[in-house]
Amino acid sequence: MEELKFVGHPAVRIDGKEKVTGAAVYTDDLEFGPDLLYAEIVEGPHAHAMIRAIDASEAMKVPGVICVVTGKDFPYNFGLYMKDRFIFAQDRVRFFGEQIAAVVARTPQAAKKAARLVQVNYSPLPKVVSPLEALREGADLIHPDLKHYEHVPWFFPKPDTNIAHHRKVRKGNVEQGFAEADYILEDTYEVPRYAHCAIEYHAAVAKYDHSGRLTVWASSQSPHTQRNLFAIALAPLGIRHNDVRVIAPHVGGGFGSKAGVTMEIIAAAIATKVKGHPVKVLWNREREFYNTYQRLGVVAKLKIGVKSDGRITALHHSLFWDAGAYVEYGANVVNAVGLSAIGPYRVDNASIDSYCIYTNLPPGGPYRGFGYSEFLFGLESHMERMAKHLGIDPVEMRRRNAIRAGDITAYGAKMNPNGLHQAIDAVAKEIKWHETPSPSGPDMAIGKGFSLFWKAPAMPPNTSSSCFLKFNEDASINLLVSGMDLGQGFLTVMAQIAAEILSVPISKIRTENPDTDRNPYEWQTVASHVTWGCGNAVKRAALDAREQIFSLAARTHDVPKDLLYLEDEVVKCKRRPGFALPLKDFVIHGIQMEDGTFKGGPIMGRGVFMPEYASTKADPETSQGGHPNVHYTVGAAAAIIEIDKQTGRVQVKKVVEAVDCGKAINPSLVKGQITGGILQGISTVLYEEMKFDHRGKMLNPNFTDYKIPTALDIPDEVIPLIIEVPEPDGPYGARGMGEHTMLPVAPMIANAIEDALGIRMKSMPITAEKICLAMTGLKKQQEK
Amino acid sequence: MKKISFTLNGELRQVDVAPNEILLEVLRYKIGVKSPKCGCDTGDCGACTVILNGKAVRSCLIFAIEINGQEIVTLEGLSKDGLTPLQKALLDRNAFQCGYCAPGMILSATCLMSGNPHPSEEEIKESIAGNLCRCTGYQPVIDAISEVTKKH
Numbered sequence: 001m002e003e004l005k006f007v008g009h010p011a012v013r014i015d016g017k018e019k020v021t022g023a024a025v026y027t028d029d030l031e032f033g034p035d036l037l038y039a040e041i042v043e044g045p046h047a048h049a050m051i052r053a054i055d056a057s058e059a060m061k062v063p064g065v066i067c068v069v070t071g072k073d074f075p076y077n078f079g080l081y082m083k084d085r086f087i088f089a090q091d092r093v094r095f096f097g098e099q100i101a102a103v104v105a106r107t108p109q110a111a112k113k114a115a116r117l118v119q120v121n122y123s124p125l126p127k128v129v130s131p132l133e134a135l136r137e138g139a140d141l142i143h144p145d146l147k148h149y150e151h152v153p154w155f156f157p158k159p160d161t162n163i164a165h166h167r168k169v170r171k172g173n174v175e176q177g178f179a180e181a182d183y184i185l186e187d188t189y190e191v192p193r194y195a196h197c198a199i200e201y202h203a204a205v206a207k208y209d210h211s212g213r214l215t216v217w218a219s220s221q222s223p224h225t226q227r228n229l230f231a232i233a234l235a236p237l238g239i240r241h242n243d244v245r246v247i248a249p250h251v252g253g254g255f256g257s258k259a260g261v262t263m264e265i266i267a268a269a270i271a272t273k274v275k276g277h278p279v280k281v282l283w284n285r286e287r288e289f290y291n292t293y294q295r296l297g298v299v300a301k302l303k304i305g306v307k308s309d310g311r312i313t314a315l316h317h318s319l320f321w322d323a324g325a326y327v328e329y330g331a332n333v334v335n336a337v338g339l340s341a342i343g344p345y346r347v348d349n350a351s352i353d354s355y356c357i358y359t360n361l362p363p364g365g366p367y368r369g370f371g372y373s374e375f376l377f378g379l380e381s382h383m384e385r386m387a388k389h390l391g392i393d394p395v396e397m398r399r400r401n402a403i404r405a406g407d408i409t410a411y412g413a414k415m416n417p418n419g420l421h422q423a424i425d426a427v428a429k430e431i432k433w434h435e436t437p438s439p440s441g442p443d444m445a446i447g448k449g450f451s452l453f454w455k456a457p458a459m460p461p462n463t464s465s466s467c468f469l470k471f472n473e474d475a476s477i478n479l480l481v482s483g484m485d486l487g488q489g490f491l492t493v494m495a496q497i498a499a500e501i502l503s504v505p506i507s508k509i510r511t512e513n514p515d516t517d518r519n520p521y522e523w524q525t526v527a528s529h530v531t532w533g534c535g536n537a538v539k540r541a542a543l544d545a546r547e548q549i550f551s552l553a554a555r556t557h558d559v560p561k562d563l564l565y566l567e568d569e570v571v572k573c574k575r576r577p578g579f580a581l582p583l584k585d586f587v588i589h590g591i592q593m594e595d596g597t598f599k600g601g602p603i604m605g606r607g608v609f610m611p612e613y614a615s616t617k618a619d620p621e622t623s624q625g626g627h628p629n630v631h632y633t634v635g636a637a638a639a640i641i642e643i644d645k646q647t648g649r650v651q652v653k654k655v656v657e658a659v660d661c662g663k664a665i666n667p668s669l670v671k672g673q674i675t676g677g678i679l680q681g682i683s684t685v686l687y688e689e690m691k692f693d694h695r696g697k698m699l700n701p702n703f704t705d706y707k708i709p710t711a712l713d714i715p716d717e718v719i720p721l722i723i724e725v726p727e728p729d730g731p732y733g734a735r736g737m738g739e740h741t742m743l744p745v746a747p748m749i750a751n752a753i754e755d756a757l758g759i760r761m762k763s764m765p766i767t768a769e770k771i772c773l774a775m776t777g778l779k780k781q782q783e784k
Numbered sequence: 785m786k787k788i789s790f791t792l793n794g795e796l797r798q799v800d801v802a803p804n805e806i807l808l809e810v811l812r813y814k815i816g817v818k819s820p821k822c823g824c825d826t827g828d829c830g831a832c833t834v835i836l837n838g839k840a841v842r843s844c845l846i847f848a849i850e851i852n853g854q855e856i857v858t859l860e861g862l863s864k865d866g867l868t869p870l871q872k873a874l875l876d877r878n879a880f881q882c883g884y885c886a887p888g889m890i891l892s893a894t895c896l897m898s899g900n901p902h903p904s905e906e907e908i909k910e911s912i913a914g915n916l917c918r919c920t921g922y923q924p925v926i927d928a929i930s931e932v933t934k935k936h
C-alpha cells in the first residue's frame with residue numbers, strides 16, 4: 001500500500017488557532033448594526049391547554065416595541081420527518097414553556113418587558129406526562145390531527161391514539177427461540193430524559209430584505225436542512241429555496257440539539273413581518289433545557305433467552321418512548337432503535353416493538369447516540385446479569401454472541417465488516433479484566449464493568465453530501481463543503497483527505513463552515529456520517545480535480561496520463577525523471593503552448609456521494625426487506641470504579657474504550673471524541689437528572705441544579721483505543737465514531753456498580769443518593 | 785448613564801453605562817470585544833471569564849459600573865504578541881473542540897500560572913473547575929496546562 005502523508009496523521013485542527021485566540025466567531029458574535037431588532041418569546045404556562053385569546057395591547061404600548069406576532073400570523077406546520085410542529089402554538093399548547101407569541105422591539109430590554117405584558121387566556125386540558133399513561137385507554141389526545149400530518153413513508157402513526165410511530169421488527173421464530181432457551185431473563189429498564197448542554201445557546205438572526213431575500217445566520221448543525229424546511233414552511237409567502245440563504249458561523253457545541261429546525265424558524269418567520277430589519281432570537285440557559293430538543297426518555301422491557309453456554313436463542317425488546325409534544329425529529333430516534341435494539345449480537349430470533357409516544361413534555365429529539373445509549377443501558381445490563389447467572393465470564397459471554405461481518409441484522413441485511421472481536425480483546429487486555437483490583441480503603445468498594453456498543457447512522461436512504469474544490473493561483477485550495485465543524489474536527493479531516501489526493505499541504509487548504517448560497521449541498525451534520533459521507537464527496541472532488549490536472553498535463557506535454565502522479569504540489573511522471581510541472585504554474589492560468597496560446601483554465605473539482613444501495617422499503621409488520629442502515633460502527637469499553645460506601649459517591653478510576661472507526665483519518669481527533677464522549681456518558685449515568693413538577697414544568701433548567709461534570713469530576717485515567725477494520729465504501733475505509741463514544745458508558749458503570757456492591761440499578765441516573773438508598777435496602781434485607 | 789473609564793487589554797477605554805448594566809454585555813455589545821462568551825448568565829459556566837486586576841472573574845456577575853478605574857484583560861489581550869506557550873500547547877494537542885469554553889478556560893489557567901508557575905494536577909483541575917466544557921472531557925486541556933507548567 002502507498003504510504004499516506006496526511007490521512008492517518010494527528011494533524012492540528014485547522015480551526016485551532018481561531019479557537020485558542022478568541023478569534024472564532026459564533027452566531028451571537030456577529031454584528032448587524034443599529035437596525036437590529038430583538039425578539040422575546042412569550043411562553044405558555046401550561047403543559048396542555050387551549051389558547052382562547054391573546055391580547056397584546058399593553059405590550060404594544062412599551063416604547064421601542066415594533067410588533068407582536070402569534071400563531072395566527074404563521075398558520076404553517078413543519079418538521080423533518082413528520083410535519084407535526086408549529087412556528088408558534090396554534091390553538092393548543094402542548095408543553096410547559098412552548099412559544100405562544102413573540103414581541104419584537106428595538107432593544108432586548110423593551111422586548112422582555114413587553115413580553116411579560118402579553119395577556120394570554122387559556123383553558124387547561126388534562127395532561128399526559130408519561131408514555132405509559134399516554135397509552136391508556138381514554139388518554140387525552142395530544143395531536144387529534146395526527147392522521148392528517150405528512151410524514152416519511154417509513155413511519156406508521158396510529159390515528160386517534162398518542163402513538164406517532166410504531167417500528168415493528170420480526171425475525172426468525174421468537175417463540176421457538178424462547179422454547180429452546182435454558183435460561184430466560186425478563187426485566188424493565190428506565191432511562192429518563194436528558195439535556196444536551198452545549199455551552200453556547202441556540203441563536204438565530206434573520207433578515208428578509210425588500211427584494212424578498214431571506215438570510216438566516218444560525219448556530220446550526222443543519223444549514224441546508226434549515227434552508228429546505230424554512231422554504232417549505234414559508235412557501236405560502238412566496239418564498240422559494242433560492243430566496244433563502246443560511247449562513248452558519250462556528251457552533252459552540254451541538255450534540256444533536258442544533259440539528260433539524262427548532263427555534264431558528266422563529267427568527268426566519270418573524271423577519272418576514274419586519275422587512276428590511278435583521279431580527280435576533282437568542283435563547284437563554286433555561287430555554288436551552290426546556291425549549292429545544294431533549295433526549296427522549298424510555299421504558300424498555302427486555303426478554304432474552306440463552307442456552308447454558310450463553311448463546312442467545314431469542315430476544316424481545318419493547319421500547320416505550322416518552323417522545324414529548326412534537327416528534328418531527330424524535331420519531332426517527334424511535335425508528336432507529338427499533339431497527340437496532342438487538343445490539344451488536346447475532347440474534348436469529350428477534351422481535352422488537354419501538355413505540356413513539358406523544359407526551360406533554362418538551363419535544364424529544366436527536367441527542368448524541370440517537371437512542372442507542374438508552375436501549376444499550378438495558379441490553380448490556382441484561383447481558384452481564386445473564387452471564388453471571390450462568391457462571392460465564394461476562395466478556396466471554398459477549399464474545400460468544402458478538403456479531404461478525406456477514407451475520408444477519410434484525411431487518412435482514414448483512415452486517416458490514418467490523419472489528420468488534422478485536423475491540424473486545426483489546427479492551428479486556430488493557431483493563432486487565434482477569435485481575436481483581438483492590439479498594440483503596442476499608443470504606444471503599446471496587447468493581448469493574450464491561451459493555452459493547454454499536455450504532456448506525458440514521459438517515460434517509462437518499463442522504464447526500466457534495467463538495468466543490470477550487471484551486472487558487474498559488475495552488476492553495478478552497479474546499480467548499482456544507483458539513484459543520486461542531487468541534488469534532490470535520491473541517492480538518494476533509495482537508496486531510498483533499499491534501500492526500502492532491503499532495504497539497506493542509507496549511508494551504510481553506511475550508512470553513514458553510515453558507516448555503518456558496519457551498520454545495522449537505523443534508524445535515526448528524527448521525528456521525530460526515531467523515532464517511534462528505535469525506536467520500538471530498539475524495540471524489542479531489543480525484544476529479546486530479547483527473548483534470550493529469551489530462552491537461554498529458555495533452556500539453558505529450559506524456560501518457562496514466563504515468564503521471566502528484567508529489568509535493570508538482571505533477572511528475574513515472575518514466576521521465578526530469579518531468580516536473582508545479583501546480584502553481586497552471587491551476588488557474590493554464591499552460592502556454594509554443595504558439596503562445598493557453599490550454600486549460602481554473603481547475604475545479606466536484607464530488608457527490610449518495611449511498612445508492614440504501615432503502616427503507618420493507619414490510620411494516622416485520623421490517624424485513626430493506627437496507628435502512630448503511631453500516632454500523634462497533635466497539636467495546638470497560639471501567640474500574642471505586643465507591644465510597646458511606647456516601648455512595650462513585651469515582652471512575654480507569655476507562656478503556658476501543659472503537660472501530662475503519663480508518664482514523666486523524667487519530668488525535670478520534671481520541672478527543674473518545675475522551676469527551678466518555679465524560680458525557682459518565683455524566684448521564686452519575687450526575688444529570690431533570691426534575692419536572694406536577695404541572696410538567698422543568699424545575700432545574702440551570703447549571704446550578706442540573707449538574708454537568710467539571711474538571712474535578714473526570715476519570716483518573718482514560719485509555720482510547722483505535723481499531724481499524726476498513727469500511728468498504730468509506731474514504732480510506734473510514735466510518736463515523738463521534739456519537740458512539742458515549743454509548744457504552746451507562747451500562748458499563750451500572751455493571752461495575754453491581755460488581756462492587758452486588759446491587760443492580762435498573763433506572764438512570766445512578767446518583768450517589770440512589771446508591772446509598774439501595775445499600776441501606778440491601779443491608780436491611782441481609783439483616784432479615 | 786455614567787461614564788466609566790478602565791484599562792482593557794492595555795488600552796484606556798471610556799464608555800457610558802447604566803447602573804444595572806452587566807460587564808459581560810458591555811464588553812460584548814457596547815465595546816465589541818467578543819471573546820468573553822455567555823453560557824448561563826448565572827455564574828455557573830465560566831464562559832464569560834475575564835481577568836480583572838490579575839484575577840479571573842465571571843463578567844456576567846459584575847456590574848460594569850464597578851470596574852471604573854480597574855484593569856481588564858480578555859483573550860484578545862493575551863493574544864496580542866502571538867500565542868502564549870499555553871495557547872501553543874492547547875493548539876498542538878487539539879485540546880479544544882467547539883472552542884466555546886476556550887477563552888474562559890485559557891484565562892483561568894493563565895491566572896493560575898501567573899501566581900503558581902508549577903501547579904500540581906489537582907491545582908490545575910481546581911483552577912478550571914469553574915469553566916464548564918461539554919466537549920473535551922477536560923483531560924486534553926489539563927494535559928496542555930501541565931505540559932507548559934512542567935516545561936517553563
Ligand code: FES
Binds near residue numbers: 822823830
Ligand atoms: S455566563 Fe458567566 S458564568 Fe456562565
Ligand code: FES
Binds near residue numbers: 252881883917
Ligand atoms: S470545547 Fe466545546 S465547550 Fe469546551
